[in-house]
Amino acid sequence: MEIIIESIPRFLNASWVTIQITALSVFIGFCMAIPLSVIRVSAGKILSLPVYAFTFYFRGTPLLVQIFLIYYGSGQFQEQLQAVGLWHLFQSPWFCAVLSLTLNTAAYSTEIFRGGIQGVPSGEIEAARACGMSGVLLYRRIIIPRAIRIAWPSYTNEVIFLLQASSLVSIITVMDITGVAGEIATRSFAFYETYLFAAGLYLVIVYGVLWLFRRIERRLNAYLSAESA
Amino acid sequence: MLGLEGYGPLLLQGARLTVYVGVSSMAIAIFLGLIGMLCKLSASPVVRFFADIYTTVIRGIPELVLILLVYYGLPTLIQDITAALGYPVDISLNPFAAGVLTIGFIYGAFSTEVFRGAYLAVPRGQVEAARACGMSGPLTFRRILLPQMMRFALPGLGNVWMVLIKATALISVIQLPELMRSADIAAKNTRKPFTFFLAASLIYLGITIISNIVQQWAEKRAERGIRRA
Numbered sequence: 001m002e003i004i005i006e007s008i009p010r011f012l013n014a015s016w017v018t019i020q021i022t023a024l025s026v027f028i029g030f031c032m033a034i035p036l037s038v039i040r041v042s043a044g045k046i047l048s049l050p051v052y053a054f055t056f057y058f059r060g061t062p063l064l065v066q067i068f069l070i071y072y073g074s075g076q077f078q079e080q081l082q083a084v085g086l087w088h089l090f091q092s093p094w095f096c097a098v099l100s101l102t103l104n105t106a107a108y109s110t111e112i113f114r115g116g117i118q119g120v121p122s123g124e125i126e127a128a129r130a131c132g133m134s135g136v137l138l139y140r141r142i143i144i145p146r147a148i149r150i151a152w153p154s155y156t157n158e159v160i161f162l163l164q165a166s167s168l169v170s171i172i173t174v175m176d177i178t179g180v181a182g183e184i185a186t187r188s189f190a191f192y193e194t195y196l197f198a199a200g201l202y203l204v205i206v207y208g209v210l211w212l213f214r215r216i217e218r219r220l221n222a223y224l225s226a227e228s229a
Numbered sequence: 230m231l232g233l234e235g236y237g238p239l240l241l242q243g244a245r246l247t248v249y250v251g252v253s254s255m256a257i258a259i260f261l262g263l264i265g266m267l268c269k270l271s272a273s274p275v276v277r278f279f280a281d282i283y284t285t286v287i288r289g290i291p292e293l294v295l296i297l298l299v300y301y302g303l304p305t306l307i308q309d310i311t312a313a314l315g316y317p318v319d320i321s322l323n324p325f326a327a328g329v330l331t332i333g334f335i336y337g338a339f340s341t342e343v344f345r346g347a348y349l350a351v352p353r354g355q356v357e358a359a360r361a362c363g364m365s366g367p368l369t370f371r372r373i374l375l376p377q378m379m380r381f382a383l384p385g386l387g388n389v390w391m392v393l394i395k396a397t398a399l400i401s402v403i404q405l406p407e408l409m410r411s412a413d414i415a416a417k418n419t420r421k422p423f424t425f426f427l428a429a430s431l432i433y434l435g436i437t438i439i440s441n442i443v444q445q446w447a448e449k450r451a452e453r454g455i456r457r458a
Contacts, residue, residue: 060437061430062398064409069430072416073423167291171402178294185301192302199290199298206289 003188004197007180014180015201021094021176022163025101029162032102033109037147038139040114051110058107063165066104071096071172097169105162112158116151117143149220156213160206167202177201233428236415240425243411244432250329250407251394251436257333258389262340269345280341287338292396295335300327300403328400336393343385348374350381380451387444394436408432 040051058066074081074090081087089095120143128142148155170179181198185191233240268280287295304320311318351374359369401410412429416422 057430057434060434062395062409062433064398064401065412065426065430065433068409068413068416069423069426073426076421076423164289164291167293168399170293178291178297181294182297185297189305192298192306195294195298195302199294202291202294203286203289 001193003184003190004193007184007194010180010184011177011197011201014175014177015205017174018163018166018176019205021098021101021169021174022159022166024098025105025166026159026162028098028102029105029109032106033113034144034148036106036110037113037117038144040110041117055107055110058104059111063100063104064168064171067096067100067168067172070100093169093172093174096172097166097174101162101166101169104165105158108158108161109155112151112154113147115154116147116149119150120146152213152217152220156210156217159209159213163206163209164202233415233425234419234421236411236419236425239411239415240408240428240432243406243408243429244436246406247394247397247408248436250325250332250397250400250405251390253329254332254336254397255390255393257329258336258340258393259386261333261337262344265337265341266344266348269341270348284338284341287335292332292335293399293402296328296331296399296403299331300324303327324400324403324405327403328397328405332393332396332400335396336389339389339392340386343382343389344378346385347378347381351377380455383444383448383451387440387448390440390444391437394440395433398433 036051036054039047040055041048070090071093074096078087081090124142124146125138128138133141166176167178170176170182173179175183177198181194185194188194265280265283268276269284271277271280300322304322307320308318355373355377356369359373364372397407398409400407401413404410406414408429412425416425419425
């Protein structure tokens with residue numbers, strides 16, 4: 001028990017690493033997923049097929065394989081990567097962790113937002129067209145904001161999954177919560193105490209994120225609250 | 230690439246173990262899911278409370294942390310308890326058993342929710358009719374509820390299976406020679422990590438595609454008795 005109390009500062013640092021990696025991947029993944037989902041539903045086959053292949057691959061394979069493919073697999077292309085000056089990036093576990101989590105969440109979110117876009121009532125799109133909107137303006141003002149609201153509950157689940165999946169980065173030596181727990185456990189032999197404490201930390205963060213996303217959801221749907229409340 | 234430098238058979242063996250692990254964990258998950266569902270629908274608030282704890286806590290903790298907790302933590306916990314009682318024993322878990330039990334336990338929580346939804350989707354009149362015909366509780370469950378529930382549960386169980394089979398990759402962390410671990414061994418020996426992790430990911434993709442086809446077939450079969458408007 002003393003070991004846990006002694007290592008609380010390290011666990012707090014580690015929680016910050018977990019939150020940082022997750023938040024960064026979620027943010028970049030979101031920014032990728034919105035345009036990709038638009039391409040997926042509205043562009044021609046030449047554009048939408050590669051996007052489909054991307055989401056299919058990243059949703060159909062385990063995240064651990066993706067992490068290993070990027071972190072260890074890049075070693076096979078050392079010369080080429082050195083030639084373009086990117087090698088030092090791929091040597092960093094932190095960079096590879098964020099890159100693989102970002103690509104993974106981008107793939108899942110693209111499909112979630114695709115569902116959202118397809119769920120936008122056609123009457124709203126017709127009304128926007130009747131008002132003279134089309135193309136980019138129609139997407140920016142009507143379809144995307146509505147699609148995000150529709151997809152938000154599923155997107156919340158995806159973020160929770162990613163937060164938990166971020167524990168895998170400890171396998172490539174990133175010192176997140178799981179990484180620190182593993183190190184303390186093997187050094188002190190206090191296996192169940194440290195892993196239970198780590199599990200508790202994840203629970204706290206997971207329910208914190210859930211709370212935050214429910215607040216955002218309420219904010220997004222604030223225009224409906226007059227009727228529902 | 231196709232010869233995989235003689236490591237092809239090793240990968241295939243790993244893939245076979247991955248499928249074994251997946252199927253065994255899924256069987257446990259379905260079993261626990263049915264028990265969890267019965268507990269969630271129980272009249273006793275105490276039983277309901279424990280079922281709620283099971284689903285909310287398990288779904289909030291990363292799989293990797295739980296696997297490490299069970300594989301490393303559980304034996305030390307048991308040893309500590311038995312030592313405190315004056316009967317010291319030496320225990321270590323078999324990686325296959327630890328992995329299958331943990332994955333089954335985690336996805337049992339997810340299937341509990343799937344089964345609960347499916348149970349609630351069966352029209353109440355069906356149960357009343359069965360009772361009126363003189364069927365007892367267990368008989369009603371086996372003859373009336375279970376077959377109809379399965380139709381509603383299949384899409385959800387299919388999703389659980391898809392996530393579960395990818396989660397089995399995590400068992401490689403506790404040295405079980407499944408697909409991911411075999412790819413890791415081959416990658417280290419040949420110094421071609423990209424080739425082998427890509428090959429492993431394609432095998433996972435193949436498993437996903439086959440599962441998709443089986444799921445569609447099963448869903449169609451479960452709907453044989455349903456008349457479409």
